[in-house]
Amino acid sequence: MPQTESMPPRPQRCSTQGTQMLDRSFEILQAIAARGEAGASIEMLSAETQLSRATLYRLLKAMKSYGFVRLPRLRGHYFLGYELLTLGAQAGNTGGLRELARPALMRLSEAFQDSFFLFVQDGYYALCLEIQEGCNPTKSFAHCVGARVLSGVGQGSLALLSHMPTAKRNEILNHNAPRLLREYGIAADAVREAVTQVRHQGYTCGLTDKILPFYTGVAVPIRDIDGAAMGALSSALLTSRLTQAYQQRLVETMRREAEVIAERLSTILERA
Known part of the structure; x- marks a missing residue:
């Protein structure tokens, strides 16, 4: 069963002498991240990265x-440092999107009691840049910020796919098609049909x-002034709860919130 990926698969490296240390450092960070709350010992890191203890x-x-x-203790497991959290927060708020979306997600969750995502x-x-969990039980592929x-x-x-250049969308779908079908039972052609529908009705x-x-x-x-998607507001709930009336109210409210975010982002960019 496929899991939400907090980090993408490692790309094929093409190291040069000048980047070898950077490559090794990144491997170490990925290995520590993969251990989550348990952290990683030197023995674990050595086995994972094939690097010597020295x-x-x-x-x-x-x-x-x-x-x-x-390293919380003098001897023990290594964990990701808090500086990465600082850098991640700054990267995730490029243009102010995350900060502007957070109150919108809170309002949506309070109004509907469902979980909402950016x-x-x-x-x-x-x-996933932001999550606001609601009281209603649900499941989602994005279980945490950064997923x-x-x-x-x-x-x-x-x-997001529905409002990007056609060439870029085709590249992504062609690349993901084998996994979409194998792991999720989703055909690429079905995604393309859904994209057309999103562009027509404005939601999915x-x-x-x-x-x-x-x-x-x-x-x-x-969407920005050119119609490209800067981000997407999403919700998650049981299919049995998504009646036609509920869906209509949900779509209308989420659209208004998305429009407000887009307008404020546009103002920020104009002043920059």
């Missing part, structure tokens, strides 16, 4: 000085997949 200690010491890794495009994935969902899966990614309820077949939601794009 090299690991040298690189970890340097990354610790920059705040990229931390997504942006990140390569072949939709990246990546394969483009084509879920309503948020469809809203996503496509039924074999992982979470009893859950759905609504997503609307946050």
Whole structure:
């Protein structure tokens, strides 16, 4: 069963002498991140990265000085450093999108008692920048801020795909097509049909997949003055709860919030 990906698959590296240390450092960070709350010991990192203990200690010491890794005890497991959280927050709020969307998500969650999300495009994935959980039980592919969902899966990614240049969208779908079909039971042609529908009606309820077949939601794009999607507001709830009347109210409210965010972002960019 495919899981939400907090980090994308590692790309094929083409290292040069000048970037070898950077490559190794990034491998170490990925290995620590993969261990989550448990952290990673030197033995674990050595097995994962195939680096010697001496090299690991040298690189970890340097990354610790920059705040990229931390060692809570004198001896023990390494964890990702808080400086990464600071950098991530700054990266996630480019143009002020995350800060502007947060109160909108809170209002939506309070009004509907469902869970709401902010997504942006990140390569072949939709990246979750913010979550506001509601009281109603639900399941979603994005279980935390920073989670990546394969483009084509879920309503948020469809809203983003529907408002990007055709060439870029085709590249993403051609790349993701094998995984979409194999892991989620979603055909690329079905995604293309859904994209056309989103562009016509302005929102999407996503496509039924074999992982979470009893859950759905609504997503609307946050578009700039040229019509491109800067992000997408998305919701998640049980399919049985999404009646026609509820869907209409949900779509209208989310559209208004998306329009307000887009207008404020436009004002910020004009002043910059």
